Amino acid sequence: MRELSVHSWIDRAKRNWKSDKKRAVLEAAYCLYLGPWFTATSRRPIGTNVYDLEWDALIILDACRVDALRYLAPEYDFLDARSIESILSVGSGSREWLVKTFNEDRLEDVQETALVTANGFDRDVFMNGRYLPGIAVPFCWPGAEPVTEHDFLRYDPVWRDCRDERLDTVPPEATTNRAILAGREADADRLVVHYAQPHTPYIADAVMDGGRELTDIEQSAWGALKQGSVPNEVVWRMYLNNLRHALDSVGVLLENLDAETVVLSADHGEAFGEWGIQGHPTGLPHPHVKRVPWATTTATDYESVATDDIASPAANPTEDDGTVEEHLEALGYGKF
Template identity: 45%
Template sequence: MTLGDWVSDTRNRIRDDGVVGLRESGYELYLGGLRRINEFYPEGTNVYDREWDALILLDACRVDLMREVADEYPFLNRPDELVSVGSSSIDWMEGTFTDDHRDEMRRTAYVTGNPFSHRVLSERDLLRLDDVWRYAWDDDAGTIPARPVTDRAIAAGRETDADRLVVHYMQPHFPSVPDPLGGGMNSETLGEGAGWDSPWDRLRRGELTEKRVWESYRENLRYVLDDVSLLLENLDAERVVISADHGNAKGEWGVYGHPKVPIPSVRRVPWYETTAEDDGTHEPETERNVERGDIEEKLGALGYL
């Protein structure tokens, strides 16, 4: 956004919302300043520079959130962390799937619930690219649930000879499947092109308490970790890593969510190593079906546009 765009948006906001609109524009100006110093933040570690057979990404998972629930899941017993290559999903994809790792990518299967994959990758870039969000989007939940991603990841593990498997869940990124805050995202909202009012934005405006947002965030993490547990019982992989593409800010530096800014709570992500063995306890139900819905609408619904 240019300064001219910001001035124009500010005028419209003040006209429509008065002081509230001015406050929102002030926040956007502040974020713009932070983005300009983003280049001075440590570059981060490309996951291809680490050893793993399967990488399970929990979208927008904070380090401290993972630590809160780690004792509930036996496979989360080797805590570590690293600095991500990005502060948003598209930053992570662009910083991970690079020309320097082209050969490794062609031996990688990527199963993803994150719609940004269409902006960065094509099927020719990888051994397998399974955009689960294209055909398993849940309008009622307003996101891509965990189970279709789990099913397709199990299928990829059994059907391909990939050297590496990346499984990208959409949780614990809001909306929270087990504990929605508000109406969430649905096809009606998508059709209006209105996007979605994130709980992080509502927290910033004082409409929700930090305790309430954190409870919903934590339940969404438990929801996806239950599926991770199922995946680990139906996948053969000697070295599995459970991590995240980026984290979230909950007020640090006056920032909420995960804009492209150099904040440790956004760039630091969990890194837990474990193993997986296919015991054959689950048969995948989700098959690749025809694409439905608009890509940009899905991104907007998740608060990305």
């Protein structure tokens, strides 16, 4: 459910009570908290809106932690661990970041922005105008509504025609290619490129193994951690490999894009057991979730990737709500 409804909130709590009383109480309390959280922070955001900072191209690495990017920085010429700063994100989940970044208060900025995104929340936020979190809340009064897909100078929802069914996500190479196309074709003041990685599913090892199917742990790492069937260190290694996989592709983008100031950042971070929390629940003021990297570099288009080799965006994507839900479920959303 993605709606404002006291009845839906009560009905969901009753259904949960029949199967898991503890879950019912926790989820009901969480949803009750999200209403005032979204109401208050939509008016006075806790964090920095990226439009308040200087950049020509903004690369969003979904769920990237500050310490993870600093750890891998020595492996990449375009990163310097000592100069990687951090900011407080306006959200602790993708939907929250989207609605608090691209909203009516920032309309003029959005109208000069080209957005290339592999994040499936774009339909809910920009096409359906849904501000609320991923489960029913009893009340909420947003301070600023999100923009629509038509407000962007260029809008390319990559995940709707580049999703790899075997991997259950959009590979970073597909996002990079479409970002190269946008950079060369769109006369935009700013370019935002939203990668799906290092967010789950953790596809890096499967890709290295020739594109095999994902294991249950690679597909649903958080469930495995909660069940105690895998040590935290194993999931952390897969997470870092997923980040490497994205950064390899970012390196290609930086050699096929002209931008004086490029920033690598994230919509939110990720918790790996700190405070007893796994993942990135919406509305969570957790330091490893709310604080994200801010790494500045530059890009020059050497045209090592030919535009003719890149497929243009689908003119009329036909994804229905069921497909959208499947995509978000594959990313681990839709469950409390």
